[in-house]
Amino acid sequence: MTAGAEPRRATRQETARTRQETTRQETTRQETAGAPQETARGPLRGSVLSALLIGIGVMAAVDELVFHRLLGWHHFYDRATPRVGLLSDGLLRAAELVAVVGGCFWLADLRRRAALVARAAWGGFLAGAGALQVFDGVVDRRVLRVHQLRSGVDPLPYDLAWNLAGLALLACGIALAVRAGGRPAATRAPDGGPRTTERLP
Amino acid sequence: MTPGQHAGWTAWLPALLAMLVHATVYLVAVRRAGREGGEPAARTRRWSPWRTASWLSGCVLLGLALSPLVPPGDVGHMVRHLLLGMFAPLGLIMAAPMTLLLRVAPRSLARRLTRLLRTRVVHVISHPVTAALISVGGLYAVTLTPLYAAGLANPALHHLVDHLYLASGCLFTWAVAGPDPAPHRPGVPTRAAVLIGAAAAHGWLAKHLYATVPGFQEAAQVMYYGGDVAELLLAVGLFAAWYRRVGRRRPVPAPA
Numbered sequence: 001m002t003a004g005a006e007p008r009r010a011t012r013q014e015t016a017r018t019r020q021e022t023t024r025q026e027t028t029r030q031e032t033a034g035a036p037q038e039t040a041r042g043p044l045r046g047s048v049l050s051a052l053l054i055g056i057g058v059m060a061a062v063d064e065l066v067f068h069r070l071l072g073w074h075h076f077y078d079r080a081t082p083r084v085g086l087l088s089d090g091l092l093r094a095a096e097l098v099a100v101v102g103g104c105f106w107l108a109d110l111r112r113r114a115a116l117v118a119r120a121a122w123g124g125f126l127a128g129a130g131a132l133q134v135f136d137g138v139v140d141r142r143v144l145r146v147h148q149l150r151s152g153v154d155p156l157p158y159d160l161a162w163n164l165a166g167l168a169l170l171a172c173g174i175a176l177a178v179r180a181g182g183r184p185a186a187t188r189a190p191d192g193g194p195r196t197t198e199r200l201p
Numbered sequence: 202m203t204p205g206q207h208a209g210w211t212a213w214l215p216a217l218l219a220m221l222v223h224a225t226v227y228l229v230a231v232r233r234a235g236r237e238g239g240e241p242a243a244r245t246r247r248w249s250p251w252r253t254a255s256w257l258s259g260c261v262l263l264g265l266a267l268s269p270l271v272p273p274g275d276v277g278h279m280v281r282h283l284l285l286g287m288f289a290p291l292g293l294i295m296a297a298p299m300t301l302l303l304r305v306a307p308r309s310l311a312r313r314l315t316r317l318l319r320t321r322v323v324h325v326i327s328h329p330v331t332a333a334l335i336s337v338g339g340l341y342a343v344t345l346t347p348l349y350a351a352g353l354a355n356p357a358l359h360h361l362v363d364h365l366y367l368a369s370g371c372l373f374t375w376a377v378a379g380p381d382p383a384p385h386r387p388g389v390p391t392r393a394a395v396l397i398g399a400a401a402a403h404g405w406l407a408k409h410l411y412a413t414v415p416g417f418q419e420a421a422q423v424m425y426y427g428g429d430v431a432e433l434l435l436a437v438g439l440f441a442a443w444y445r446r447v448g449r450r451r452p453v454p455a456p457a
Contacts, residue, residue, distance in 0.1 A: 086408055087401070094400035097429065098393050098436045105440035109447060 047117040048124035048177050050106035055128025055173070057100020060093070063136065089140065096132075120180035127173025133166030212269040220264035227256045227298065233305045248304075252296045259292025266363075275420035278353065282340065283424065285363055286370035287431035294374040295438060299381040319384055327383050329395040332376035336369040337402045344410060373399065378438035389443050396439065400432040 110116040137159055231248045266284035271277045303311050317323060325331055343349055343362055352358045375381060377392050386392075404425055411421035 087405055090401040090404040090408070091397065093404060093429075094397045094432060097400070097433050098397050101433065101436035102393060102440050105444045109444055112448065113451065 044117050044120050044181055046106065046110050046115065047120040047180075048127075050103045050110060051121035051124035052128035052131075053099040053103030054107065055125040055130075056132045057096050057103065058125075059129035059132040060096040061100070085140070092140075117180055120177050123173045123175070123177030123180055125173065126169050126176065130166045130169030130171070130173055134163055134170060137163040137166060216264040216266075216268040219267055220260045223263065223293075224257055224260045227253070227260075227296070227301070230301050230305045234301060248301065252301075255292050256296035256298070257292075259289050259294075259296065262289040262292055263367075274353070275417055276423055278349075279420040279424045279427070281363060282366050283427040283431065286336070286340070286366035287374075287427070288434075289367065290370035290374040291431070291434055291438070294371055294379045294381070297380045303382075315382075318382060324385050326372070327376050327386070329373075329376040329387060329392050332369075332373045333395050333399040333402075336373040337399050337406075339365050339369045340403070341406060344406065374435065374438075378435050378442065380442060389439065392439055393436070396432065396435055400428060403428040403432075 107116065107121065231253055234248045262284050265271075266281045266289060271280050271284075299314075303314060306314065326335075343352065343365070348358070348362070352362045375383065376386070377396050407421045407425035407428065410417050410424070414421075
């Protein structure tokens with residue numbers, strides 16, 4: 001009995017086709033939203049961006065595990081936190097979870113079709129981790145004043161150490177990604193990556 | 202059974218009944234789908250055992266939510282909300298019940314169902330944004346209004362809230378990551394964005410309740426971290442489906 005299966009398959013193909021068309025139109029907005037892309041050009045960019053998403057998520061997980069769970073420096077709810085900060089914090093956290101999952105599947109897809117440039121991916125990973133750390137240190141703690149690194153002490157030395165470490169990670173990541181772009185690797189795309197990687201950060 | 206539960210086996214009746222009925226209906230349909238199948242193509246495509254396993258785990262979670270293992274009070278309410286509104290729907294929806302129904306239903310019923318799926322009302326309701334608004338909005342409506350206290354006291358209202366959680370949870374799961382047919386479903390970026398928004402709203406509500414409702418701290422933390430796990434699983438469902446779809450469309454290149 002496949003009476004119902006026929007129209008179902010038709011609609012699925014239809015949606016798949018329209019989706020393919022939209023991906024071909026290639027909007028950069030989709031990429032920043034954490035969407036896996038399926039383009040033949042720019043395996044380097046895919047490698048960097050997918051790993052960047054994973055780096056962001058992993059850094060967020062480290063933050064959660066080390067500072068919430070192990071050290072107990074953060075609190076679940078800090079009464080000093082303004083409501084806007086709470087909202088941005090929730091959004092960031094939700095986005096991090098989706099980013100790490102999406103990044104993993106994107107990376108797996110690149111690997112599956114032998115389009116993964118390992119060095120560029122490592123660069124993206126470090127850059128993502130560093131970028132999140134700097135964002136957390138500057139926007140969340142300084143501007144929005146949410147989840148101070150350690151409650152009840154002078155935050156300045158902690159923030160400085162945090163932000164410098166984040167900047168160092170970010171710089172290493174960018175350097176790696178750029179070097180991967182400049183390298184004439186066999187796996188690199190013919191239309192070259194240096195331009196795309198330089199535009200990245 | 203946890204200590205202090207001496208209600209006897211009758212307390213388990215709703216849980217067992219819900220589990221048995223749902224599991225039986227699905228298993229009977231799977232049996233029919235495997236046995237019939239007019240075309241050879243349909244017969245060779247056997248119903249995936251993973252889907253059956255997914256459905257059965259959904260049934261277990263459903264039973265768990267209705268069982269006397271769930272403690273009374275705020276924590277219990279939140280545990281039931283998580284199980285009925287998030288985890289049970291994941292198991293049930295990932296089992297593709299509508300696809301199964303379309304496969305085994307008589308031709309006329311299947312045609313009517315597909316026609317129903319194409320109506321404008323279904324398009325609007327099954328859009329991820331609408332589904333998220335209904336699902337998260339329902340949760341806000343229950344927890345932030347006197348409905349919450351009334352639900353703790355009145356059993357009929359309590360059941361109504363349980364059904365609301367389950368129905369809206371299934372709708373949201375289907376809209377974001379369900380393998381069942383959903384005409385005019387937006388692409389992966391939109392659905393991922395909606396998932397982020399809904400999860401953020403859920404987490405914000407948990408922290409808000411933590412801060413404003415006295416004695417709600419433990420329940421709020423259960424809600425917060427449980428919501429994270431559910432979001433993670435939904436994201437895996439969404440992207441895994443994308444991964445499979447892309448792989449099917451593109452032949453795997455020979456290793457260079």
